[in-house]
Each structure stands twice: as C-alpha cells, then as structure tokens.
Amino acid sequence: MTEDVPGAILQRDGTSYAIVPRTPSGVVKPEELERIAHVARKYRIPVIKMTSGQRMVLVGMKREEIPAIWKDLGMTVGQATAPCVHYVQACPGTETCKYGVQDSLGLGLEIERMYLELDLPAKVKIGVSGCPRCCGESYVRDIGIFGSRKGWTLLFGGNSAGRPRIGNLVARDLSREDAIDLTRRLLEYYRDHGKPRERTARFMERVGFEAIKSDVLRYAPYIRLDDIPPE
Numbered sequence: 394m395t396e397d398v399p400g401a402i403l404q405r406d407g408t409s410y411a412i413v414p415r416t417p418s419g420v421v422k423p424e425e426l427e428r429i430a431h432v433a434r435k436y437r438i439p440v441i442k443m444t445s446g447q448r449m450v451l452v453g454m455k456r457e458e459i460p461a462i463w464k465d466l467g468m469t470v471g472q473a474t475a476p477c478v479h480y481v482q483a484c485p486g487t488e489t490c491k492y493g494v495q496d497s498l499g500l501g502l503e504i505e506r507m508y509l510e511l512d513l514p515a516k517v518k519i520g521v522s523g524c525p526r527c528c529g530e531s532y533v534r535d536i537g538i539f540g541s542r543k544g545w546t547l548l549f550g551g552n553s554a555g556r557p558r559i560g561n562l563v564a565r566d567l568s569r570e571d572a573i574d575l576t577r578r579l580l581e582y583y584r585d586h587g588k589p590r591e592r593t594a595r596f597m598e599r600v601g602f603e604a605i606k607s608d609v610l611r612y613a614p615y616i617r618l619d620d621i622p623p624e
C-alpha cells in the first residue's frame with residue numbers, strides 16, 4: 394500500500410485511489426454519513442467498504458479529484474500507512490451492551506484523541522473492550538485493553554496478521570487513568586526502542602517481557618510486579 398498523494402492510497406490497478414475518513418472508534422454522526430453519501434454520488438465512487446478497524450474506506454476515485462473530495466467531506470484523514478496509531482477500535486461497552494462492565498467506547502475515544510499524533514516505529518492498532526468477551530479484539534492488537542468488574546486489563550504486543558500473536562498480559566485491575574498512563578508509557582518505550590517498521594509483536598519477541606517489566610512497569614507506581622504472571 395503506497396501513499397503518493399497525501400491522504401490517499403493508490404490501488405492495485407495503479408490508477409485509482411482510496412481514502413479513509415477518520416471515524417474514531419467507529420462512531421459517526423448522521424451529517425457525516427450524509428456527506429459521505431453525497432460525495433460518493435457526486436464523484437461516482439464505486440465502493441464504500443467497512444474495515445476491521447471500524448472505519449469506512451472510499452475506493453475508486455481519480456487522483457485529481459482527491460483534494461475536492463476531502464474538501465466536500467470536511468472530515469480528517471484516517472491514517473492508513475504512516476507509522477503511528479492508525480485507530481482505536483472499541484466495542485460499545487456500558488454505553489449500550491448488556492454485558493458491558495466498563496466504558497470501552499469512552500476510553501477508546503480518549504486514547505485515540507491523546508495518542509493519534511505520536512510518531513512510532515510502525516503502525517499501531519489498539520482494541521478496547523468493555524468486558525472479558527473482548528469483542529474489541531484486545532488480545533490481538535498492539536495494545537489491547539478490556540474491562541472487568543475490578544477495572545481494566547492491559548495487553549501489549551498482539552497481532553492478528555499473517556504471524557499472529559497474543560499480546561502479553563501487562564497489568565490487571567487498572568483504573569481508567571492508570572490504563573491511559575500505562576498506554577502512554579508502553580507507546581513511548583516502543584517509540585524509543587523499536588526498529589523502523591518493527592510491529593509491537595516482533596518488538597516483544599526481540600526485547601522480551603522482562604525488559605518491559607524492568608524498563609516500564611517498575612516505574613509505574615500503580616503496578617504490583619508480583620501480580621503479573623510470567624511470560
């Protein structure tokens with residue numbers, strides 16, 4: 394996937410482009426849906442596809458139309474190739490789900506807002522779930538967070554791609570503030586020690602969980618190292 398036009402991705406036919414408007418945690422307003430529908434008709438965009446990251450990708454536009462399409466949409470660009478947080482997917486949690494025990498949607502939106510601009514070695518996907526059923530795919534995201542009645546559990550280094558990996562359990566029973574703080578500490582450690590284009594799954598395989606314990610968790614005042622299971 395290449396991005397020779399800012400905010401657009403060249404498709405496999407080598408001539409048409411796709412764009413991904415930012416829809417934090419998959420939440421959209423009626424006005425945004427109306428603008429997307431208007432743009433799709435106006436520019437005859439042939440495909441609108443929901444992605445696994447709770448975003449809509451608009452596929453099949455001409456290169457010269459892209460600036461006008463973004464102007465008409467009035468939405469910000471959802472990152473698709475840059476090395477940074479691409480998205481935070483979140484399940485409904487206590488907002489609407491009968492099984493929810495924590496506010497996953499609120500936490501997901503807050504984390505995306507706080508860490509979207511952070512430069513990182515590679516793309517990062519974050520999944521937040523409102524209960525241990527993990528509909529936000531928390532175990533296979535670079536950072537995964539899920540709620541229980543006691544608070545938030547945090548995982549790091551998961552991946553669902555061709556070399557899947559279950560994230561390491563980093564901490565349990567965190568408050569919302571501590572989950573946000575630990576997310577920052579892990580992202581900053583990865584930013585400072587990851588190799589270019591090294592996803593967190595490969596990063597964890599290289600540095601090992603003991604490094605996370607001694608370099609990150611030891612300095613987080615709310616972590617009890619004895620409670621963390623061995624790798």
Ligand code: SF4
Pocket residue numbers: 484485486487490491492493494497522523524525526527528529
């Ligand atoms: S993870 Fe739990 S709270 Fe979230 S949608 Fe699934 S069942 Fe509902």
